[in-house]
Amino acid sequence: MAMKTLTLNGSTVEFEPGQTILEVARAHGVHIPTLCYLDGCTATGACRICVVEVKGARSLVASCSTPAEGGMDICTDSERVRQSRRLTIELLLASGNHNCITCEMSGDCTLQDLAYSYGVDTIRFPNTPQPHAKEDMNPFIIRDFSRCILCSRCVQSCQEVQVNRAISNGYRGPTAKIIAGCDQRYDQSDCVFCGQCVQACPVGALIEKKGRFQGRAKDVDKVRTTCPYCGVGCQLWLHVKDGRIVKVTGVEDGAPNKGRLCVKGRFGYDFIYSDERNKTPLIKENGEFREASWEEALDLVANKFREIIEKHGSDAVAGVSCARSLNEDSYQMQKLFRAVFKTNNIDHCART
Amino acid sequence: MTNSFGEFGKARMFFVIGSNMTEAHPVAATFLKNAVMNGAKLILVDPRKQPLANFADIHAQIKVGSDIAFLNGIMHVLITEDLYDKEFVASCTAGFEDLKKTVMAYPPERAAEISGVSADMIRDIARMLASVKPAMLCYTLGITEHTCGKNNVMSTANLQMLLGNMGVESGGVNPLRGQNNVQGACDMGALPNVFPGYQQVANPDARAKFEKAWGVKDLPAKPGLMIPQMMEGLADGKVKAFWVFGENLANTEPDIAKVEHELASAEFLVCQDIFPTETTRFADVIFPSAGWSEDDGTFTNSERRVSRVRKVSQPPALAMPNWWIFKEIARRFGHDWASSSGEELWDNEISALAPALAGVKYGRIEQDGLQWPVPDDEHPGTAFLHKEGKFTCGLGVFTAVEWTPPAEVPDEEYPLVLSTGRRLYHYHTRTQTGRSGLDYLLPEETADMSSADAEALGILSGEMVKVRSRRGEITVKAKVTPQVPQGMVWMAFHFRDACANWLTNPVFDPATQTAEYKACAVRIEKI
Structure with a gap:
């Protein structure tokens, strides 16, 4: 389709018909703050943070949900726009609990960042407490409704990204709440604990319980890796503090998962810290395992394999490699069997 | 997979057979569901009303083990109604006449009788498949875990070639691999017939190449044993020493009683x-390994993408990286191996020896991984294979196959079919998920059964029952669910006591030695 033009902060820019004002601005490197907007999902226009001024329009418009039109004259950062955003932030802060001191999201919170960058340091409205009790029953996700700003990104991540259809917007007016099913606990609803809602939450309303008080954004290093479960190969950010994983999130722009994870990838990481790990080489004697040094255990295995190969031939030994472990480990094991033991008796569970 | 997860979003049609994607590959399923919500068609072929059934345009609830008859029936319609891609068949394939001859014996009425799917639905599916191009075919272990697993796979390939859906974006035959690095373990040559990069051990040139690279002589030419043969070798004394790296065979192999006898028979x-x-x-020696996130390396996913895996902490106590353990054993046999890290192993050995991985180096996969084949350092990787209908061997060869029933079918004594699989909240034998708190979401196994069978046996959902096969018996909680059709029981293998593998049948596909986990005969007894 033929490109059209509009005026963006005084400059003439081209756009494709069908693009929203937000998309046009982003395409031209103009930053418009957003809160409820979730990439790739239907824009809801709920939060009003992304409002811009369009010359001739009756009121400010939400850039995320307003289609760009040829000839529009748009200002994304006028005083009128800034004042409106300040008011919106002030109203959000006046509703519910936005004390950041122990909030897990402090330092990684869109609302906190907005309040700071727009200098909202006084709130002229009385605080409206939020009426819904915190849900803290399951071991994975805490739902703290007092911090919820009803942006509905969680709903979109559930409905449109993961298509698990477990949560939606419930009730109305001052009692509005994000609900699972007919307002059930997550663990008693159709929720499958993918945790995409937690990842989408821009504030501290949805929190990962395992990582609570273990380290916030400023305390952790993010290390990219690949999930240890199924064959999709999702890309993970490991949030690491003092050598320990405290949280896992999806790599938003990473292939193949584009930020998405499932329950196992997101919450199934801490098995490595189990006390039940094998920690030393073990040798069985008289039916019981005893601890051994590497030297002793390696010598024993090498001697035993040598003895069996000498006595019965190379094909009397066989090995099964691990489809969970690294490529480099499987390579090394087949090399050991082929080049050293001189047998092709090496396999793994590809067939099962 | 011939194609990629990234193509799911653009696909116009999916044919999903034997894949419980929302539970076994949940993130892949999200992309499929997105496409369906945007108008893509979904034909689901599965005995159970699994979660994807809610998104399907057609759900063909085939009987367990009837896949080939069903697929041949579809191909019968495509050929007799002249709906197949004649141009693709003529220019890119061979063996069409043989295929035609075989599938002509499967008119929809006969396919219906075997599969339990109506002849009309078989015709509808064939016509729907012919009406949209391309379609992505996805399968998982519902196809492979049969005594006719290889032939099942052949049938899916036959269908996609007949439809001309190969070598194109958002088409292809796409097995979703079950484990994070099962593709990689194959690529690395942890298979009895191939070196890394699928170079045949029987090929003298390949052996010469690896002898030179590894500085050894006389690499063995004869393909080795596959797991079931190794296990039987333990029992009959042909295999004396057995090395099991990271597998829990005592729970994962069919017929646990038999498997444990075999493991106990090992001399070492x-x-x-x-x-x-x-x-x-059963071990004589246990080596403690570094786990995930305790060593640097790579995994290769279903779509052939080699991605980095990074170390963030030391393994506990004396546990060591796996490659180090193998290297130390080699050293004790007088072999001094140079590589001393994942990066050295990959960049200096693996990538140098496997032509499809020649262009994959650690330096290139810092961010997104690369999809093989990547023949050189400039190559961007390959999202889908067989581009423009050019197959690895030239033409795509149709392999006509006849339907064969599972080795054990229900009878009076064992009147139900047991089929097995994986559930969302657990992974295999729970060595990982059982230690990550996921038991909270699924604390025990159930025998999933239909209300019709439960009613006939006087069983209520939640009641403990005995499930018995010719191999063994377990006591497990019954779960009456509309997911499961009459005549079927469905179970997983996550929990030891109620592990389905006490019951499963140790019979294998003759070519691949894949066990028939998807079909055996059982009976359920009220306690």
């Missing part, structure tokens, strides 16, 4: 693992 058993398991009980 080495286990290398991060946890004590039901299998390590």
